[in-house]
Amino acid sequence: MLHRFWGLRSPALKPLSGGMSSKTWLVEDGGLRFVAKKVLPTQIAELLAGCEVAAALADDGIITGRPVPTIDGRLTVREHGLALLEHVPGRELRGETDQEQRWMGATLACVHLAGHPGPGGTTATFLPDWLSPQLPGVATHPWLVQAIAVVRAETNPMTLSWSIIHSDPAPEAFVHDEDTGATGLIDWAGARRGPVLYDVASAVMYLGGPREASAFLEAYQGHGPLGPDELDRLDSFRRFRWAVQGAYFAWRPAGNNLVGIEDQLENQNGLDRARRGLEEVTLT
Incomplete structure:
Protein backbone atom coordinates (compact mmCIF):
# COMPACT_ATOMS: atom_id res chain seq x y z
CA MET A 1 0.00 0.00 0.00
CA LEU A 2 2.88 2.38 0.73
CA HIS A 3 4.18 1.81 -2.79
CA ARG A 4 0.77 1.92 -4.43
CA PHE A 5 -0.60 5.03 -2.75
CA TRP A 6 2.53 7.03 -1.89
CA GLY A 7 5.04 5.75 -4.43
CA LEU A 8 7.59 4.58 -1.86
CA ARG A 9 10.07 2.33 -3.63
CA SER A 10 11.38 -0.05 -0.97
CA PRO A 11 10.04 0.97 2.45
CA ALA A 12 11.39 -0.74 5.56
CA LEU A 13 8.83 -1.00 8.36
CA LYS A 14 9.33 -1.28 12.11
CA PRO A 15 6.29 -1.66 14.40
CA LEU A 16 5.96 1.07 17.03
CA SER A 17 4.57 0.46 20.49
CA GLY A 18 1.80 2.40 22.21
CA GLY A 19 -1.53 3.61 20.96
CA MET A 20 -4.94 2.43 22.16
CA SER A 21 -6.82 2.96 18.93
CA SER A 22 -4.38 2.35 16.08
CA LYS A 23 -1.35 0.47 14.83
CA THR A 24 1.72 2.42 13.78
CA TRP A 25 5.01 1.70 12.03
CA LEU A 26 8.22 3.62 11.55
CA VAL A 27 8.83 3.73 7.79
CA GLU A 28 12.23 4.34 6.20
CA ASP A 29 12.58 4.81 2.46
CA GLY A 30 15.34 6.45 0.47
CA GLY A 31 16.88 8.06 3.54
CA LEU A 32 13.56 9.57 4.63
CA ARG A 33 11.51 8.66 7.69
CA PHE A 34 7.74 8.54 8.06
CA VAL A 35 5.14 7.02 10.36
CA ALA A 36 2.35 4.86 8.93
CA LYS A 37 -0.86 4.84 10.96
CA LYS A 38 -3.74 2.40 10.50
CA VAL A 39 -7.03 2.61 12.39
CA LEU A 40 -10.16 0.51 12.79
CA PRO A 41 -13.01 1.06 10.30
CA THR A 42 -15.06 2.81 13.00
CA GLN A 43 -12.33 5.43 13.43
CA ILE A 44 -11.58 6.33 9.82
CA ALA A 45 -13.58 9.57 10.02
CA GLU A 46 -11.59 10.63 13.10
CA LEU A 47 -8.33 9.83 11.33
CA LEU A 48 -9.28 12.02 8.38
CA ALA A 49 -10.42 14.88 10.63
CA GLY A 50 -7.19 14.64 12.61
CA CYS A 51 -5.07 14.67 9.44
CA GLU A 52 -6.87 17.79 8.24
CA VAL A 53 -6.22 19.51 11.58
CA ALA A 54 -2.56 18.43 11.63
CA ALA A 55 -2.04 19.74 8.10
CA ALA A 56 -3.66 23.10 8.88
CA LEU A 57 -1.66 23.57 12.09
CA ALA A 58 1.56 22.59 10.30
CA ASP A 59 0.85 25.36 7.80
CA ASP A 60 0.84 27.72 10.81
CA GLY A 61 4.28 26.53 11.87
CA ILE A 62 3.33 23.99 14.54
CA ILE A 63 5.12 20.65 14.43
CA THR A 64 2.37 18.03 14.13
CA GLY A 65 3.65 15.12 12.08
CA ARG A 66 1.98 16.48 8.97
CA PRO A 67 0.15 13.91 6.80
CA VAL A 68 1.89 13.12 3.54
CA PRO A 69 -0.57 13.35 0.60
CA THR A 70 -1.01 10.27 -1.54
CA ILE A 71 -0.05 10.29 -5.21
CA ASP A 72 -3.57 11.50 -6.03
CA GLY A 73 -3.58 14.15 -3.27
CA ARG A 74 -5.54 12.47 -0.45
CA LEU A 75 -4.55 12.86 3.21
CA THR A 76 -5.75 9.34 4.05
CA VAL A 77 -6.59 6.16 2.21
CA ARG A 78 -10.11 5.82 3.60
CA GLU A 79 -10.76 2.33 2.27
CA HIS A 80 -7.84 1.02 4.32
CA GLY A 81 -7.94 3.43 7.28
CA LEU A 82 -4.34 4.36 6.53
CA ALA A 83 -2.30 7.55 6.70
CA LEU A 84 1.38 8.29 6.16
CA LEU A 85 2.77 11.02 8.40
CA GLU A 86 5.98 12.99 8.54
CA HIS A 87 8.27 11.62 11.24
CA VAL A 88 8.87 14.11 14.07
CA PRO A 89 12.46 13.78 15.38
CA GLY A 90 13.18 13.89 19.08
CA ARG A 91 12.15 12.14 22.26
Whole structure:
Protein backbone atom coordinates (compact mmCIF):
# COMPACT_ATOMS: atom_id res chain seq x y z
CA MET A 1 0.00 0.00 0.00
CA LEU A 2 2.88 2.38 0.73
CA HIS A 3 4.18 1.81 -2.79
CA ARG A 4 0.77 1.92 -4.43
CA PHE A 5 -0.60 5.03 -2.75
CA TRP A 6 2.53 7.03 -1.89
CA GLY A 7 5.04 5.75 -4.43
CA LEU A 8 7.59 4.58 -1.86
CA ARG A 9 10.07 2.33 -3.63
CA SER A 10 11.38 -0.05 -0.97
CA PRO A 11 10.04 0.97 2.45
CA ALA A 12 11.39 -0.74 5.56
CA LEU A 13 8.83 -1.00 8.36
CA LYS A 14 9.33 -1.28 12.11
CA PRO A 15 6.29 -1.66 14.40
CA LEU A 16 5.96 1.07 17.03
CA SER A 17 4.57 0.46 20.49
CA GLY A 18 1.80 2.40 22.21
CA GLY A 19 -1.53 3.61 20.96
CA MET A 20 -4.94 2.43 22.16
CA SER A 21 -6.82 2.96 18.93
CA SER A 22 -4.38 2.35 16.08
CA LYS A 23 -1.35 0.47 14.83
CA THR A 24 1.72 2.42 13.78
CA TRP A 25 5.01 1.70 12.03
CA LEU A 26 8.22 3.62 11.55
CA VAL A 27 8.83 3.73 7.79
CA GLU A 28 12.23 4.34 6.20
CA ASP A 29 12.58 4.81 2.46
CA GLY A 30 15.34 6.45 0.47
CA GLY A 31 16.88 8.06 3.54
CA LEU A 32 13.56 9.57 4.63
CA ARG A 33 11.51 8.66 7.69
CA PHE A 34 7.74 8.54 8.06
CA VAL A 35 5.14 7.02 10.36
CA ALA A 36 2.35 4.86 8.93
CA LYS A 37 -0.86 4.84 10.96
CA LYS A 38 -3.74 2.40 10.50
CA VAL A 39 -7.03 2.61 12.39
CA LEU A 40 -10.16 0.51 12.79
CA PRO A 41 -13.01 1.06 10.30
CA THR A 42 -15.06 2.81 13.00
CA GLN A 43 -12.33 5.43 13.43
CA ILE A 44 -11.58 6.33 9.82
CA ALA A 45 -13.58 9.57 10.02
CA GLU A 46 -11.59 10.63 13.10
CA LEU A 47 -8.33 9.83 11.33
CA LEU A 48 -9.28 12.02 8.38
CA ALA A 49 -10.42 14.88 10.63
CA GLY A 50 -7.19 14.64 12.61
CA CYS A 51 -5.07 14.67 9.44
CA GLU A 52 -6.87 17.79 8.24
CA VAL A 53 -6.22 19.51 11.58
CA ALA A 54 -2.56 18.43 11.63
CA ALA A 55 -2.04 19.74 8.10
CA ALA A 56 -3.66 23.10 8.88
CA LEU A 57 -1.66 23.57 12.09
CA ALA A 58 1.56 22.59 10.30
CA ASP A 59 0.85 25.36 7.80
CA ASP A 60 0.84 27.72 10.81
CA GLY A 61 4.28 26.53 11.87
CA ILE A 62 3.33 23.99 14.54
CA ILE A 63 5.12 20.65 14.43
CA THR A 64 2.37 18.03 14.13
CA GLY A 65 3.65 15.12 12.08
CA ARG A 66 1.98 16.48 8.97
CA PRO A 67 0.15 13.91 6.80
CA VAL A 68 1.89 13.12 3.54
CA PRO A 69 -0.57 13.35 0.60
CA THR A 70 -1.01 10.27 -1.54
CA ILE A 71 -0.05 10.29 -5.21
CA ASP A 72 -3.57 11.50 -6.03
CA GLY A 73 -3.58 14.15 -3.27
CA ARG A 74 -5.54 12.47 -0.45
CA LEU A 75 -4.55 12.86 3.21
CA THR A 76 -5.75 9.34 4.05
CA VAL A 77 -6.59 6.16 2.21
CA ARG A 78 -10.11 5.82 3.60
CA GLU A 79 -10.76 2.33 2.27
CA HIS A 80 -7.84 1.02 4.32
CA GLY A 81 -7.94 3.43 7.28
CA LEU A 82 -4.34 4.36 6.53
CA ALA A 83 -2.30 7.55 6.70
CA LEU A 84 1.38 8.29 6.16
CA LEU A 85 2.77 11.02 8.40
CA GLU A 86 5.98 12.99 8.54
CA HIS A 87 8.27 11.62 11.24
CA VAL A 88 8.87 14.11 14.07
CA PRO A 89 12.46 13.78 15.38
CA GLY A 90 13.18 13.89 19.08
CA ARG A 91 12.15 12.14 22.26
CA GLU A 92 8.71 11.64 23.70
CA LEU A 93 8.25 13.62 26.90
CA ARG A 94 7.25 12.11 30.23
CA GLY A 95 6.23 15.28 32.03
CA GLU A 96 8.31 14.38 35.09
CA THR A 97 10.36 17.59 35.16
CA ASP A 98 9.30 21.22 35.30
CA GLN A 99 11.14 21.90 32.04
CA GLU A 100 9.26 19.17 30.18
CA GLN A 101 5.98 20.49 31.56
CA ARG A 102 6.83 23.99 30.41
CA TRP A 103 7.46 22.70 26.89
CA MET A 104 4.12 20.92 27.01
CA GLY A 105 2.22 23.95 28.30
CA ALA A 106 3.71 26.36 25.77
CA THR A 107 3.14 23.97 22.85
CA LEU A 108 -0.48 23.25 23.76
CA ALA A 109 -1.14 26.98 24.18
CA CYS A 110 0.25 27.61 20.67
CA VAL A 111 -2.11 24.98 19.26
CA HIS A 112 -5.13 26.60 20.89
CA LEU A 113 -4.15 30.08 19.74
CA ALA A 114 -3.61 28.84 16.18
CA GLY A 115 -7.08 27.29 16.22
CA HIS A 116 -8.75 30.73 16.43
CA PRO A 117 -10.24 30.52 19.94
CA GLY A 118 -13.58 32.14 20.58
CA PRO A 119 -16.90 31.67 22.32
CA GLY A 120 -18.36 28.24 21.60
CA GLY A 121 -21.67 26.54 22.12
CA THR A 122 -22.70 25.09 25.42
CA THR A 123 -20.73 22.10 26.64
CA ALA A 124 -23.86 20.00 26.08
CA THR A 125 -22.94 19.84 22.39
CA PHE A 126 -19.43 18.49 23.10
CA LEU A 127 -18.83 14.72 22.85
CA PRO A 128 -22.54 13.87 22.98
CA ASP A 129 -21.90 10.31 21.83
CA TRP A 130 -18.89 9.59 24.02
CA LEU A 131 -19.97 11.03 27.35
CA SER A 132 -23.35 9.35 27.34
CA PRO A 133 -25.02 6.55 29.33
CA GLN A 134 -26.13 5.14 25.95
CA LEU A 135 -22.56 4.36 24.90
CA PRO A 136 -22.21 0.56 24.69
CA GLY A 137 -20.84 -0.90 27.91
CA VAL A 138 -21.59 2.09 30.14
CA ALA A 139 -24.94 0.88 31.48
CA THR A 140 -23.30 -2.16 33.09
CA HIS A 141 -21.52 0.18 35.53
CA PRO A 142 -24.12 2.10 37.63
CA TRP A 143 -21.46 4.27 39.24
CA LEU A 144 -20.39 5.46 35.79
CA VAL A 145 -23.95 6.19 34.70
CA GLN A 146 -24.37 8.32 37.84
CA ALA A 147 -21.04 10.05 37.28
CA ILE A 148 -21.94 10.98 33.71
CA ALA A 149 -25.28 12.41 34.87
CA VAL A 150 -23.58 14.55 37.52
CA VAL A 151 -20.81 15.73 35.20
CA ARG A 152 -23.28 16.61 32.45
CA ALA A 153 -25.49 18.54 34.86
CA GLU A 154 -22.47 20.47 36.06
CA THR A 155 -20.88 21.30 32.71
CA ASN A 156 -23.69 21.36 30.13
CA PRO A 157 -24.76 24.94 30.91
CA MET A 158 -21.22 26.28 30.60
CA THR A 159 -20.31 28.55 27.70
CA LEU A 160 -16.54 28.51 27.31
CA SER A 161 -13.77 29.33 24.87
CA TRP A 162 -13.59 26.82 22.04
CA SER A 163 -10.76 26.20 19.62
CA ILE A 164 -9.09 23.34 17.79
CA ILE A 165 -8.23 20.83 20.50
CA HIS A 166 -5.99 17.78 20.40
CA SER A 167 -8.37 15.88 22.76
CA ASP A 168 -5.69 13.57 24.22
CA PRO A 169 -2.49 15.54 24.97
CA ALA A 170 -0.68 12.91 27.04
CA PRO A 171 3.01 13.64 27.73
CA GLU A 172 4.17 11.08 25.16
CA ALA A 173 2.27 12.95 22.43
CA PHE A 174 4.78 15.80 22.87
CA VAL A 175 8.10 15.22 21.10
CA HIS A 176 11.08 17.44 21.90
CA ASP A 177 14.10 17.80 19.64
CA GLU A 178 17.17 18.65 21.72
CA ASP A 179 19.11 19.74 18.63
CA THR A 180 16.63 22.43 17.59
CA GLY A 181 14.87 23.09 20.89
CA ALA A 182 11.50 22.59 19.17
CA THR A 183 8.61 20.65 20.67
CA GLY A 184 5.96 19.05 18.50
CA LEU A 185 2.57 17.56 19.28
CA ILE A 186 1.64 14.40 17.37
CA ASP A 187 -1.18 11.83 17.11
CA TRP A 188 -4.08 14.00 15.94
CA ALA A 189 -6.73 11.34 15.32
CA GLY A 190 -9.66 12.58 17.39
CA ALA A 191 -8.81 16.27 17.10
CA ARG A 192 -11.83 18.53 16.77
CA ARG A 193 -13.21 21.89 17.78
CA GLY A 194 -14.17 21.91 21.44
CA PRO A 195 -13.74 23.57 24.83
CA VAL A 196 -10.11 24.52 25.29
CA LEU A 197 -10.39 23.61 28.96
CA TYR A 198 -10.91 19.96 27.98
CA ASP A 199 -7.36 19.76 26.61
CA VAL A 200 -5.96 21.48 29.70
CA ALA A 201 -7.83 19.07 31.99
CA SER A 202 -6.62 16.12 29.92
CA ALA A 203 -2.98 17.12 30.31
CA VAL A 204 -3.46 17.69 34.04
CA MET A 205 -5.07 14.26 34.34
CA TYR A 206 -2.09 12.57 32.73
CA LEU A 207 0.38 14.54 34.85
CA GLY A 208 -1.28 13.44 38.10
CA GLY A 209 -3.33 16.47 39.16
CA PRO A 210 -2.95 20.25 39.49
CA ARG A 211 -0.21 20.11 42.11
CA GLU A 212 1.91 17.71 40.07
CA ALA A 213 1.13 19.70 36.90
CA SER A 214 1.92 23.13 38.37
CA ALA A 215 4.74 23.91 35.92
CA PHE A 216 2.53 22.91 32.97
CA LEU A 217 -0.32 25.10 34.20
CA GLU A 218 1.98 28.06 34.79
CA ALA A 219 3.41 27.79 31.27
CA TYR A 220 -0.01 27.37 29.72
CA GLN A 221 -1.41 30.39 31.57
CA GLY A 222 1.54 32.45 30.37
CA HIS A 223 0.98 31.59 26.70
CA GLY A 224 -2.61 30.39 26.31
CA PRO A 225 -5.96 32.01 25.55
CA LEU A 226 -7.80 31.22 28.80
CA GLY A 227 -8.38 33.80 31.50
CA PRO A 228 -8.60 33.14 35.25
CA ASP A 229 -12.40 32.77 35.18
CA GLU A 230 -12.24 29.77 32.86
CA LEU A 231 -9.21 28.22 34.50
CA ASP A 232 -11.10 28.36 37.80
CA ARG A 233 -13.41 25.72 36.28
CA LEU A 234 -10.58 23.25 35.84
CA ASP A 235 -11.93 20.85 38.45
CA SER A 236 -15.26 20.64 36.61
CA PHE A 237 -13.43 19.56 33.48
CA ARG A 238 -11.18 17.24 35.38
CA ARG A 239 -14.37 15.44 36.39
CA PHE A 240 -15.56 15.60 32.79
CA ARG A 241 -12.27 14.13 31.56
CA TRP A 242 -12.25 11.28 34.05
CA ALA A 243 -15.84 10.45 33.11
CA VAL A 244 -14.82 10.29 29.44
CA GLN A 245 -11.95 8.02 30.44
CA GLY A 246 -14.41 5.78 32.27
CA ALA A 247 -16.79 5.64 29.32
CA TYR A 248 -13.91 4.77 26.98
CA PHE A 249 -12.72 1.85 29.07
CA ALA A 250 -16.28 0.61 29.54
CA TRP A 251 -16.87 0.77 25.76
CA ARG A 252 -13.72 -1.11 24.76
CA PRO A 253 -14.63 -4.46 26.38
CA ALA A 254 -18.17 -4.17 25.00
CA GLY A 255 -16.67 -4.43 21.52
CA ASN A 256 -13.87 -6.79 22.58
CA ASN A 257 -11.37 -4.07 21.65
CA LEU A 258 -7.82 -5.14 22.50
CA VAL A 259 -5.91 -2.70 20.28
CA GLY A 260 -2.80 -1.53 22.12
CA ILE A 261 -3.18 -3.95 25.04
CA GLU A 262 -2.61 -7.63 25.77
CA ASP A 263 -5.89 -8.60 27.47
CA GLN A 264 -9.15 -7.31 28.91
CA LEU A 265 -7.54 -6.85 32.32
CA GLU A 266 -5.90 -3.71 31.02
CA ASN A 267 -9.30 -2.32 30.01
CA GLN A 268 -10.55 -3.07 33.53
CA ASN A 269 -7.51 -1.36 35.02
CA GLY A 270 -8.27 1.74 32.94
CA LEU A 271 -11.87 1.71 34.17
CA ASP A 272 -10.71 1.37 37.78
CA ARG A 273 -8.31 4.30 37.37
CA ALA A 274 -11.14 6.42 36.01
CA ARG A 275 -13.29 5.61 39.03
CA ARG A 276 -10.50 6.52 41.43
CA GLY A 277 -9.84 9.70 39.46
CA LEU A 278 -13.44 10.79 39.81
CA GLU A 279 -13.34 10.11 43.53
CA GLU A 280 -10.13 12.11 43.92
CA VAL A 281 -11.72 15.16 42.27
CA THR A 282 -14.51 14.90 44.88
CA LEU A 283 -17.46 14.02 42.72
CA THR A 284 -20.69 15.10 44.43
